[in-house]
Amino acid sequence: xxxxxxxxxxxxxxxxxKDVSFTSRDGEITGLLGANGAGKSTCLRMIYGVIxxxxxxxxxxxxxxxxxxxxxxxxxGVLPHAxxxxxxxxxxxxIRYFGALQGxxxxxxxxxxxxxxxxxxxxxxxxxRVKGFSQGQRIKVALARALVHEPQNLVLxxxxxxLDVMAIRNLREMLQRLRGQGRCxxxxxxxxxxxxxxxxRVVIIGGGQLLADDTPxxxxxxxxxxxxxxxxxxxxxxxxDVH
Amino acid sequence: MRALWIVxxxxxxxxxxxxxxxxxxxxxGPLFGPLLFGAMVTxxxxxxxxxxxxxLQLTISGSELAPGLTQFLKSHDVALKVAAMxxxxxxxxxxxxxxxxxLIVPQEYxxxxxxxxxxxxxxxxxxxxxxxxxxxxxxxxxxxxxxGAIAQQRLQxxxxxPLLAMPVAVNDVDVxxxxxxxxxxxxxxxxxxxxxxxxGGLYLAIDSTAGERERGSLEALLxxxxxxxxxxxxxxxxxxxxxxxxxxxxxxxxxxVFRFVPLERLGMSxxxxxxxxxxxxxxxxxxxxxxxxxxxxxASFTRTYREAQTYLTSVLLIPTLPIAFASIYSLKTKSSxxxxxxxxxxxxxxxILKAEPISGLDVLVSAGASLGLALVLAVxxxxxxxxxxxxx
Numbered sequence: 001x002x003x004x005x006x007x008x009x010x011x012x013x014x015x016x017x018k019d020v021s022f023t024s025r026d027g028e029i030t031g032l033l034g035a036n037g038a039g040k041s042t043c044l045r046m047i048y049g050v051i052x053x054x055x056x057x058x059x060x061x062x063x064x065x066x067x068x069x070x071x072x073x074x075x076x077g078v079l080p081h082a083x084x085x086x087x088x089x090x091x092x093x094x095i096r097y098f099g100a101l102q103g104x105x106x107x108x109x110x111x112x113x114x115x116x117x118x119x120x121x122x123x124x125x126x127x128x129r130v131k132g133f134s135q136g137q138r139i140k141v142a143l144a145r146a147l148v149h150e151p152q153n154l155v156l157x158x159x160x161x162x163l164d165v166m167a168i169r170n171l172r173e174m175l176q177r178l179r180g181q182g183r184c185x186x187x188x189x190x191x192x193x194x195x196x197x198x199x200x201r202v203v204i205i206g207g208g209q210l211l212a213d214d215t216p217x218x219x220x221x222x223x224x225x226x227x228x229x230x231x232x233x234x235x236x237x238x239x240x241d242v243h
Numbered sequence: 244m245r246a247l248w249i250v251x252x253x254x255x256x257x258x259x260x261x262x263x264x265x266x267x268x269x270x271x272g273p274l275f276g277p278l279l280f281g282a283m284v285t286x287x288x289x290x291x292x293x294x295x296x297x298x299l300q301l302t303i304s305g306s307e308l309a310p311g312l313t314q315f316l317k318s319h320d321v322a323l324k325v326a327a328m329x330x331x332x333x334x335x336x337x338x339x340x341x342x343x344x345x346l347i348v349p350q351e352y353x354x355x356x357x358x359x360x361x362x363x364x365x366x367x368x369x370x371x372x373x374x375x376x377x378x379x380x381x382x383x384x385x386x387x388x389x390x391g392a393i394a395q396q397r398l399q400x401x402x403x404x405p406l407l408a409m410p411v412a413v414n415d416v417d418v419x420x421x422x423x424x425x426x427x428x429x430x431x432x433x434x435x436x437x438x439x440x441x442x443g444g445l446y447l448a449i450d451s452t453a454g455e456r457e458r459g460s461l462e463a464l465l466x467x468x469x470x471x472x473x474x475x476x477x478x479x480x481x482x483x484x485x486x487x488x489x490x491x492x493x494x495x496x497x498x499x500v501f502r503f504v505p506l507e508r509l510g511m512s513x514x515x516x517x518x519x520x521x522x523x524x525x526x527x528x529x530x531x532x533x534x535x536x537x538x539x540x541x542a543s544f545t546r547t548y549r550e551a552q553t554y555l556t557s558v559l560l561i562p563t564l565p566i567a568f569a570s571i572y573s574l575k576t577k578s579s580x581x582x583x584x585x586x587x588x589x590x591x592x593x594x595i596l597k598a599e600p601i602s603g604l605d606v607l608v609s610a611g612a613s614l615g616l617a618l619v620l621a622v623x624x625x626x627x628x629x630x631x632x633x634x635x
Contacts, residue, residue, distance in 0.1 A: 045462075101467045
């Protein structure tokens, strides 16, 4: 379970995130929805602990990210916005590196690599250097890297960026499978259909503020919109009136 | 400690697979110095010894007027070429390079010589040409010798002790030992060694910091439950490993190159055998972590590979400053100077090459100062890595 409580973050004079609170539960996929620059990445970065909130706090399974960082991080798999991989290492070596840094022993890493290679269908390129990989292959390696230590919680920052339809489908299936295992998944996106198709719960932020936090159906009902896309625009419009 | 080792192994392997980097770090960097150095010294020595071996080429006009002088020059191994020239034609011949140096004996020479008054001769040469100037100097020295010999004979004939005409006898005492003289030429070898040492780690230092940022792998790495000091430590250590390799390659190359450089022909000797090379390696070793920490520290503030390269090129020049300073002020090894990294390594290496004894305390102070500064820089780097600005 991932909890954000009254997160605030300023960069200079700009308030990037203002009083954002939400909960992402086990066995659910939570979509963090917002336009570009809405503060999605900043929120996620505070949740996986690479930047510190000015006030408020984030916790993973009840463990404070900024108090007991290492314990919280061990329960979390992260796929950041940039899926940077090491080009001169093979897919397997990239995954092994993160497994080792997560503190797994060699035997465990080996068996996890085999499992992930199978479940993500990476057998064809597991031992090739990452340098020439397609975006879809890269995402798989980055995802495997984030899942190597079998984290209860998974955070993905715009994972579908640059993926083709087939790769998006694969990713969706993978996330649904993880949800089926009772894991907690939080992912950000600015693409409506993606969120509508996948999420049990939608958190919408705009201008750094929380605008909605509910099920897709509830949001549609509340705004009286037929589709989530319209609902989203309506929520954003409502926000524009406030300013 | 375990995380540090994991990071070290990964960085070491990854760098090993980058062929271009490897060539630059382990071939170009370490071999550039010794090869350039060997070529330069060989050329320098060949030039000097070559000239001294060659007989002086001298064109003489009017030699029949000065048979004594002609005989003297011949007996002093001068390749004489007899030609009739006026002053004007001699100038033209020198300018056009037909004759290097022309000696003209004028018509009045025999008369004045017999009368005991100064008999004129003309030396025509181009002093702007260093080669001709040297030849002209040799010709002048021979003429002065001849003149001195005749003066002595004249004094003796008149019953005067010729020594009266030499109130002061000048004796040169050159204290340069053969090895010491060689070191004057080899002085800048120490910079090549330090340069090679830094080159060995340059690309890894960039790749593991700015490179990690540029390819976007930094954020995932920083989200792991690993202490930042372990990440930084592993990266610096991997940089150190490559620096040790390039240092070893560079020193070995110097050992080989010195076998082929004909230093002995100038009566010089350097004692750069394998054992000396090992001592030099040991003396340079404390500079390795300092260089690695410095490069990692600087590169940590840059965002792209290119930016890091720009800054680190300046870092490569830092060790030259104290060395240049030392040669300008011809600093001698002093314990207080051992506190300055790169200068202390330069002074110790120079002493070892001169086969001078070095004090254990100096070595300790030099190592301590370098390692201390390395530690400070490593801590500062780790502190910088803990800041969230690393990602922004």
